[in-house]
Amino acid sequence: MANNINLTIDGIHVSVEEGQSILDAAKKIDIKIPTLCYHVDLCVAGNCRVCVVESVGRNNLIPSCATPAEEGMEIKTSSPKVRRARKDLMALLVSEHNTQCTTCYRSINCELQQLAAEYNVDNDIYLSVLKPTAKVDKSSWSIEKDDSKCIRCQRCVRTCAEIQHVNALAVTERGRDMKISTFMHLPMNEIVCTNCGQCITHCPTAALTERRYYDEIWEAIDDPDKYVIINTAPSVRVAIGETLGYNVGERVTGKMVTALKKMGFNSVLDTDFTADLTIIEEANELLVRLKKALVLKEKVALPMITSCSPGWVKFIEHMYPEHLDHLSTCKSPQQMFGALAKTYYAEKIGIDPSKIVSVAGMPCAAKKFEANRPEMWDSGFQDVDAGLTTRELGHMIKQSGLDFFELGESEFDSYMGESTGAAVIFGATGGVMEAALRTAYVVITGRPVPFENLNIIPVRGLEGIKEATVKFENCVPEYKFLEGVEAKFAIAHGLINARQIMDQIVKGESPYLFVEVMACPGGCIGGGGQPIPTNDEIRKKRMEAIYAEDMDKPLRMSHENPEVTQIYKEFLVKPLGEKSHHLLHTKYRKRNRY
Numbered sequence: 001m002a003n004n005i006n007l008t009i010d011g012i013h014v015s016v017e018e019g020q021s022i023l024d025a026a027k028k029i030d031i032k033i034p035t036l037c038y039h040v041d042l043c044v045a046g047n048c049r050v051c052v053v054e055s056v057g058r059n060n061l062i063p064s065c066a067t068p069a070e071e072g073m074e075i076k077t078s079s080p081k082v083r084r085a086r087k088d089l090m091a092l093l094v095s096e097h098n099t100q101c102t103t104c105y106r107s108i109n110c111e112l113q114q115l116a117a118e119y120n121v122d123n124d125i126y127l128s129v130l131k132p133t134a135k136v137d138k139s140s141w142s143i144e145k146d147d148s149k150c151i152r153c154q155r156c157v158r159t160c161a162e163i164q165h166v167n168a169l170a171v172t173e174r175g176r177d178m179k180i181s182t183f184m185h186l187p188m189n190e191i192v193c194t195n196c197g198q199c200i201t202h203c204p205t206a207a208l209t210e211r212r213y214y215d216e217i218w219e220a221i222d223d224p225d226k227y228v229i230i231n232t233a234p235s236v237r238v239a240i241g242e243t244l245g246y247n248v249g250e251r252v253t254g255k256m257v258t259a260l261k262k263m264g265f266n267s268v269l270d271t272d273f274t275a276d277l278t279i280i281e282e283a284n285e286l287l288v289r290l291k292k293a294l295v296l297k298e299k300v301a302l303p304m305i306t307s308c309s310p311g312w313v314k315f316i317e318h319m320y321p322e323h324l325d326h327l328s329t330c331k332s333p334q335q336m337f338g339a340l341a342k343t344y345y346a347e348k349i350g351i352d353p354s355k356i357v358s359v360a361g362m363p364c365a366a367k368k369f370e371a372n373r374p375e376m377w378d379s380g381f382q383d384v385d386a387g388l389t390t391r392e393l394g395h396m397i398k399q400s401g402l403d404f405f406e407l408g409e410s411e412f413d414s415y416m417g418e419s420t421g422a423a424v425i426f427g428a429t430g431g432v433m434e435a436a437l438r439t440a441y442v443v444i445t446g447r448p449v450p451f452e453n454l455n456i457i458p459v460r461g462l463e464g465i466k467e468a469t470v471k472f473e474n475c476v477p478e479y480k481f482l483e484g485v486e487a488k489f490a491i492a493h494g495l496i497n498a499r500q501i502m503d504q505i506v507k508g509e510s511p512y513l514f515v516e517v518m519a520c521p522g523g524c525i526g527g528g529g530q531p532i533p534t535n536d537e538i539r540k541k542r543m544e545a546i547y548a549e550d551m552d553k554p555l556r557m558s559h560e561n562p563e564v565t566q567i568y569k570e571f572l573v574k575p576l577g578e579k580s581h582h583l584l585h586t587k588y589r590k591r592n593r594y
Contacts, residue, residue, distance in 0.1 A: 003017070003018040004016065004017060004018070005017070005018055005020070005069045005070065005071050006071060006072070007022075007025060007069050007070065007071070007072065007073035007074070007075060008073070008074050008075065009022070009025060009026050009029060009031055009075045009077060010031060010075070010076060010077055010078065012029050012031070014026075014028055014029050016028060016069050018068075019068060020068070020069055021044070021064060021065055021066065021067060021068055021069060022053060022062070022064040022065075022067050022068075022069050022073070022075055023035070023038065023051060023064040023065045024069070025069050025075075026064065026075075026077060031077055033051050033053065033064050033077055034050050034051060034086065034115050034118070035048075035050060035051045035065060036048040036050045036093075036111060036112065036115070036151065036153050036204055037050075037065075037153035037154060037155060038051060038065040039155050039158075039159075039202055039535075040535050040536070041159070041163065041202065041521070041535060041536070042155060042158045042159060042162055042163075042202070043158060043162060044065050044066050045066075045153070045154055045155075045158065046063045046065055046066030047152075047153065047154060048089070048093075048151070048153050049063055049085075049089055050086060050089055050090070050115065051063055051064045051065045052064070052082060052085055052086065052089075053075050053076065053077045053082060054075070054076040054077075054079045054081055054082050055067075055073055055074070055075055055076075056074040056075075056076065057074070061081065061082065061085055064077075083119070086119055087119045087120075087121060088125075090112075090115055090116050090119050090121045091121050091122070091125040091126050092126055093112060093116075093151050094112070094116055094121050094126075095125075095126040095127065095128050095129055095130075096128075096129055096130060096151070097112065097130065097148070097149060097151060097205070098130055098134070098146070098148035098149050100149075101113055104149070104206050105206050105209050105212070106205060106206035106209065106532075109532055110204065110205050110206065111204035111205065112151055112204060112205050113205075129176075130148060131147075131148070134146070134147045134148040135147075136148075137187050137188050138211060139187035139188050139189040139190070140187075140188035140189045140193070140195065140211060140369070141189070141195070141211060141368045141369040141371075141372045142195035142197065142210060142211055142365040142366055142368040142369045142528075143188055143193070143195060143197065143199070143200065143208060143209075143210065143211060143365060144208070144209050144210070144211050144212075145188055145207065145208055146206060146207055146208075146209070147179060147180070147207065149205045149206045149207040150179065150180055150205070150207035151204065151205055151207070152171075152178060152179065152180060153204060154171060154180065155199075155202045155203060155204065156169050156180060156199035156202060156203055156207075156208055157169050157170060157171060157180060158202075159198050159199050159202040160198070160199055162496070163198055163494050163495070163496060163521060164194065164196060164198055164315075164494065164495040164496060164519070165495055165496040165499050166192065166193065166194055166315065166495060168182060168183075168191050168192060168193040168194075168199075169181070169182060169199060170182070170183075172185070180207075183594070192318050192591075192592070192593065192594065193314075194311040194312070194314045194315045194318075194366060194495065194519060195310070195311060195314060195365055195366040195368070195369040195528075196311035196364075196365065196366050196495070196519045196520055196528050197210060197311075197364065197365025197366065197389075197520075197527065197528015197529055198519075198520060198521070198528050199528075200365060200528050200529075200532075201526075201528055201530065201532050201533070201534045210365045210368070210389050210391070210392070210528070210529060211368060212392055213368070213386045213387070213388060213392070214388060214392050214395060214396050214399075216386060217357075217359055217386055217388065217396070218396075218399075220357040220359075220385075221263070221264040221265065222264070225355060226355055226356075226357050227266045227267075227351050227355050227356050227357070228264070228265050228266050228267075228356075228357045228359060229265070229266065229267045229269060229341050229345070229356060229357070229358050229359065230260055230265045230267070230268055230269070230359040230360070230361055231269045231270060231271045231273075231274075231334070231337045231341075231358075231359075231360055231361065231416070232256065232260075232268075232270065232271060232360075232361035232362075232393075233271045233272075233333070233334070233360070233361065233362050233363055233364075233426075233427065233524060234271070234272055234275065234423065234424045234425070234426050234427035234431075234524070234546060234549075235363040235390075235426075235427030235428075235523075235524040235525045235527065235530070235542065235546065236256070236361050236362065236363055236390045236393065237251060237252060237253040237256055237549070238250075238251055238252075238427065238525065238542050238545035238546055238549070239363065239390050239525065239530050239531055239542055240252060240256055240390050240393055240394055240397075240531075242394075242531040243390065243391060243393075243394025243395075243397075243398075243531050244394055244397060244398070244404045244405075245404070245405070248538050248541045248542065249538075249541030249542055249544055249545040250545070251545050251548065251549055252404075253409075253549070254408070254409025254410055254411070255404060255407045255408075255409055257409070257410040257411065257412055258407045258408055258409060258410040259397050259400070259402055259404060259407055260361075261410060262400070262402055262407075263396065263397070263400045263402070265359070267345075267349075267413045268410075268412055268413055268417075269337070269341075269345075269412055269413055269415075269416045269417045270412045270416070270417045270418070270419050270423075271333050271334060271337055271360065271361075271362075272333075272419030272420075272423035272424055272426070273337070273416045273417060273418060273419050273423070273561070273563060273564070274333040274334075274336040274337040274340065274416070275333040275419065275422075275423035275424075275426045275435070275558070276419055276420055276422065276423045276435075276558035276559075276561040276564050277333070277336055277558075277564055277567070277584070278308065278330055278331075278332070278333050278336060278432075279422060279423075279432075279435050279436055279439050279558035279559075280439070280558060280559060280564060280568075280575050281330050281575050281576065281580060281584055281585070282306070282328050282330045282436060283436050283439050283440045283443065284575040284576050285304065285328055285329065285330065285576060286304050286328075286436070286440065286513070286514055287440070287443070287444075287479070288576065289301070289302060289304055290302075290481075290482065290513065291481065294481050294482070294485075295481045301323075301325040301326045302326075302512075302513060303326065303490075303505070303510055303512040303513050303514055303515045304326060304327075304328055304513070304514050304515070305326045305327050305328065305501075305514075305515045305516075305517055306327075306328055306432050306433075306515070306516045306517060307327045307328045307329070307330055307331070307332065307588075308330075308332045308333065308426070308432055308518075309332070309364075309366070309517060309518045309519045309520075309524075310332060310364065310366040310367055310369060310370035310519075311364070311365075311366040311495070311519030311520065311528075312495065312498060312517045312518065312519040313327065313370075313588055314366065314369070314591070315495050315498065315519065316498075316502070316588075317588055317589060317590060317591040318591045318592070318593055319499070319502070319593060320502050320505075320506070321590035321591060321593075322590075323502065323505060323506065324588050324589075324590065326505060327588060329585040329586060329587065330584065330585055331376075331584055331585060331586050332367075332370065333423075333426065334360045334362060334367055334370065334371070334384060334387070335370060335371075335376050335383055335384060335586075336583070336584050337358075337360070337384070337416065338358050338360070338371070338376065338379065338382075338383030338384035339376075339378050339379045339383045339583040339584065340379075340416065340567070340583065340584075341356060341358045341379075341383070341416070342356055342358065342379035342380070342381050342383065343379050343380075343571075343583060344415075344416075344567060344570075344571045344572075345415055345416055347571075348415050349415070353379065353380070353381055354381065356381075357385050357386075358383065358384050358385050359384075359385060359386050359387075359388060360384050360386070360387045360388065361388050361390070361393050362387050362388065362389060362390070362527070362529055363389070363390050363427070363524045363525065363527035363528075363529050363530045364387070364389070364520070364524065364527040364528060364529050365389060365527075365528035365529050366519065366528065367387040367529070368386075368387040370384075370387070371383070371384040371385070371386065371387045375586045375587065375588075375589075376586070378582055378583050378586075379583065389528075389529025389530075390527075390529050390530050390531060391529060391530070391531060391532070392529075394531070414563075415563065416563065417563070418561055418562060418563040418564075419553075419561060420553055420555040420556055420557060420558055420560055420561050421454075421549070421550035421551065421552075421553035421555065421556035421557075422434070422435035422438050422439070422550070422556055422557050422558045423435065423558060423561075424546060424549045424550045424553065425546055425547065425550050426524065427523065427524045427525050427542075427546045428460070428522065428523045428524070428525050428542075428543045428546045428547070429461075429462070429466075429491060429493035429516075429518050429521075429522055429523035430456075430459035430460050430461070430466060430491045430516065430523070431523065431546070432516045432518075433456075433459045433468070433489055433491050433514070433516040434456045434459050434460070435557075435558055436514070436516075437449055437456055437459075437468075437470060437489070438454055438456070438556070438557045438558070439557055439558050439559045441470065441472075442557065442559065443476075443479070443559070444472050444475050444476065444479045444482055445472060445473070445474060445475055445476065445479075446476050447474075448557075449470070453551070454556055454557070455547075456468060459489070459491050459516075460543075460547075462493075462521070462522060462536060462539060462540065462543075464492065464493065464494060464496075464497040465490060465491070465492050465497050465500060465501065466490070466491040467488065467489065467490050467491075467512075468488075468489045468490075468491075469486055469487065469488050469489070470486075470487050470489070471484070471485070471486045471487075472484070472485050472487065487513045487514075488511050488512050488513060489512055489513065489514050489515070489516075490512045490514075490515045490516070491515070491516045491517075492515065492516070492517050492518075493517070493518040493519075493520065493521055493522060493523050493526075494518075494519075494520070494521045495519055498517045498519075501515055501517065521536075521539065522534075522536075522539035522542070522543065525539055525542035525543055525546060526539045526542075530542075572584075
């Protein structure tokens with residue numbers, strides 16, 4: 001059992017466990033100490049020194065984030081010495097920063113801007129040393145990098161190394177030339193980057209942002225010759241409210257639909273429809289693989305791994321290209337939707353598919369890259385024309401002049417707007433697995449999955465790797481080969497956890513039949529396109545909203561979706577059929593590791 005450390009902060013007694021920092025102790029008694037390089041998701045760096053405090057008896061100020069609390073410490077967090085030091089530190093950072101605040105994408109949501117205002121930093125304290133040669137790297141489909149706004153806090157470097165284990169960004173050069181750069185200073189589109197966008201959500205300024213496309217979408221909306229469709233992912237509806245003044249985790253699904261219709265989108269549809277469709281295709285693909293392995297004794301790649309997360313897909317393409325056959329061939333719900341929008345939907349509403357602009361509202365930066373993959377033209381056109389993050393959609397709603405709070409609620413449009421609770425939970429880590437098991441168990445046994453209210457609790461939560469075991473008993477005749485099988489499943493979120501799963505597979509030691517991987521911590525609710533800030537407390541609230549929406553749905557298993565039944569009857573014919581194979585499935589490519 002850890003020993004307790006007693007100290008006083010600003011005259012208030014506090015007790016913390018041995019090893020906790022002064023910053024941890026201050027948080028415990030609601031004393032705010034400013035930080036920039038510190039982030040709760042990351043290891044402590046202590047390099048910005050904004051969090052300095054005074055310890056009575058010491059001459060020098062100490063960084064509260066990197067200094068363990070000691071017995072009997074007397075800490076002052078706002079003495080004249082501390083305030084002067086912090087203001088000087090802020091002024092130095094501002095002198096190296098492109099203070100384009102009024103037109104900056106992160107304006108009013110920038111940690112440096114907020115602290116500079118709090119400490120009343122005057123730009124004239126220090127001469128600007130901003131390098132005039134700094135250029136914005138817009139080479140990536142997903143991420144923009146602006147070195148003129150970088151404060152070298154290294155949060156992006158630690159994020160890419162600690163959470164994602166990709167190391168696309170690194171500290172280069174020294175002294176005044178020190179900067180955050182890429183391998184050999186290559187542009188972002190030429191490096192090993194998964195486009196996940198976690199560097200963006202952890203950046204305190206606008207040094208890293210998503211590449212933005214909303215101006216092009218406004219042009220399309222205003223073009224009378226274009227028919228603009230938007231589909232929105234499940235995690236967008238539980239997070240977009242944060243960009244518009246709502247509390248974290250408030251569901252605004254109906255208001256969001258109303259806003260999008262008033263903004264001029266011709267059809268507002270639901271990515272959840274193709275999430276349900278993904279489950280049908282993916283569950284059938286898994287059952288085919290199991291039959292080949294267990295009955296026909298063919299060599300097939302097991303475990304099968306989900307392919308919904310484009311950041312994860314690009315990670316395996318780079319890091320484990322020899323194991324791509326483990327990926328499900330299913331496209332993500334976004335790309336399934338795009339392919340069907342310009343075939344099935346265009347036919348249903350009588351619109352020339354060349355006039356359709358298909359937009360995806362996503363919690364993800366990597367979805368922008370995915371939309372521009374050369375593999376994603378199976379409709380005869382680019383299946384998805386543009387991906388917008390939750391943040392971009394929030395900006396567009398503000399630009400439209402709508403009072404979001406006063407909007408009524410609307411339903412998604414029909415044909416590709418119906419969904420089940422199983423599709424909604426795609427937004428949280430474990431949700432794809434849970435949705436798949438809800439349907440697969442019924443297909444195999446003819447009965448609902450044996451968990452109360454269909455809630456498969458073992459696959460939920462923020463643990464890095466989760467496991468579930470389901471035993472198949474009294475199977476229907478077609479699946480008697482699974483009788484008595486205790487199937488093990490795994491869920492990983494954050495690419496460092498995906499690497500652990502893949503290392504097991506490489507060694508031939510994986511005990512699983514099916515694995516879900518999401519690139520971002522928490523899954524899509526913590527995606528690189530979600531509102532900033534994002535941390536575990538926020539992720540939990542968004543997940544709670546996702547599961548509440550699931551419980552409120554009248555239908556909660558993907559195979560119950562009447563519009564999914566309809567599309568097979570009218571268009572796709574059957575799961576894994578010829579048309580499904582052409583439009584809804586794909587192959588991925590080997591990429592260089594360096």
